[in-house]
Amino acid sequence: MPKVAYVLPDGAVHEVDVPSGQSVMDGSVRNNLPGIIAECGGSCSCATCHVYVDEASRAQFDEPSDDERELLEFADGARPASRLACQLILSASCAAVRVTVAVSDD
Numbered sequence: 301m302p303k304v305a306y307v308l309p310d311g312a313v314h315e316v317d318v319p320s321g322q323s324v325m326d327g328s329v330r331n332n333l334p335g336i337i338a339e340c341g342g343s344c345s346c347a348t349c350h351v352y353v354d355e356a357s358r359a360q361f362d363e364p365s366d367d368e369r370e371l372l373e374f375a376d377g378a379r380p381a382s383r384l385a386c387q388l389i390l391s392a393s394c395a396a397v398r399v400t401v402a403v404s405d406d
């Protein structure tokens with residue numbers, strides 16, 4: 301099962317196993333981790349699941365859709381490594397994934 305390390309804004313790191321087929325957002329919400337709010341429940345319309353994907357983990361995911369890119373354009377603190385965690389679906393072939401939860405100004 302893929303293992304995801306979530307680096308929280310305070311620097312704490314939580315590692316959890318997330319079943320393949322679920323998203324990086326699901327893994328956070330189902331384990332009650334703070335930081336990823338996921339207001340829209342994963343329908344790519346809120347950007348409250350904004351994370352930065354570590355460079356070594358990026359190739360394990362599909363490229364962002366146009367909708368995701370548009371939302372990220374307006375997200376606080378957007379960077380080249382920005383992704384929406386609800387759009388990061390883990391596959392059985394995913395090795396360890398590491399993401400840093402973005403801090404929102406809201």
Ligand code: FES
Pocket residue numbers: 325337338339340341342343344345346347348349384385386387
């Ligand atoms: S949970 Fe709303 S965009 Fe990801």
